[in-house]
Amino acid sequence: MKRKAAFVDRDGILNELIYDEVHGILDSPRRPEQVVLMKGASEFLNGLHELGYFIAIVTNQPGIAKGTLTEQELEAVHATIAGQLRETGGGTWDALYYSPYHPKPGPWGRKDFTRDSNCRKPGPGMLMRAAEDHDLDLDRSWMIGDGLVDVQAGKAAGCRTMLVTKLKISHIERFLDMKDAEPDEIAPNLKAALERLKREGGGA
Numbered sequence: 369m370k371r372k373a374a375f376v377d378r379d380g381i382l383n384e385l386i387y388d389e390v391h392g393i394l395d396s397p398r399r400p401e402q403v404v405l406m407k408g409a410s411e412f413l414n415g416l417h418e419l420g421y422f423i424a425i426v427t428n429q430p431g432i433a434k435g436t437l438t439e440q441e442l443e444a445v446h447a448t449i450a451g452q453l454r455e456t457g458g459g460t461w462d463a464l465y466y467s468p469y470h471p472k473p474g475p476w477g478r479k480d481f482t483r484d485s486n487c488r489k490p491g492p493g494m495l496m497r498a499a500e501d502h503d504l505d506l507d508r509s510w511m512i513g514d515g516l517v518d519v520q521a522g523k524a525a526g527c528r529t530m531l532v533t534k535l536k537i538s539h540i541e542r543f544l545d546m547k548d549a550e551p552d553e554i555a556p557n558l559k560a561a562l563e564r565l566k567r568e569g570g571g572a
């Protein structure tokens with residue numbers, strides 16, 4: 369029987385975003401020393417496994433296309449996240465997919481990753497690929513993330529979707545008119561997200 373999956377966004381769910389002073393934006397950590405786990409990340413992953421979900425991390429990492437992040441640096445960041453999880457109560461994932469693409473990465477962009485890709489959220493490509501690789505049942509699966517692209521990718525793949533955000537519903541409602549961006553559930557944090565999945569029951 370196909371397994372149900374939790375597709376889990378990385379930045380803003382497992383690890384905090386970092387403030388990039390040069391560009392004045394929140395960005396993905398690029399070096400191990402920038403990695404700070406989100407509160408409750410270990411418990412969240414452990415809880416998903418206890419409920420029987422196959423956990424696939426699906427993360428856009430356009431820094432690779434932009435030439436601001438190498439594959440080696442990305443691997444080091446992932447190893448650091450895994451290591452910090454081990455040290456703070458466990459929590460692992462079963463598979464990890466990242467999208468290195470960006471349609472317009474700018475002057476330092478890498479041509480090999482400069483394109484529109486279905487494998488970049490909001491496209492469902494990473495989820496579809498994971499489903500094929502690991503025999504996952506998309507109908508019984510969830511996409512959980514802190515961005516509307518996560519919701520869009522999950523819906524496009526045929527999953528249910530959970531947006532984890534502290535923003536008030538009234539503040540995000542105007543964005544939710546966006547086509548295919550309305551989540552099935554909104555949770556203020558990882559603990560609440562897990563509680564919602566527990567209510568559904570481990571056997572679902």
Ligand SMILES: [Mg+2]
Nearest residue numbers: 377379380514
């Ligand atoms: Mg995110």
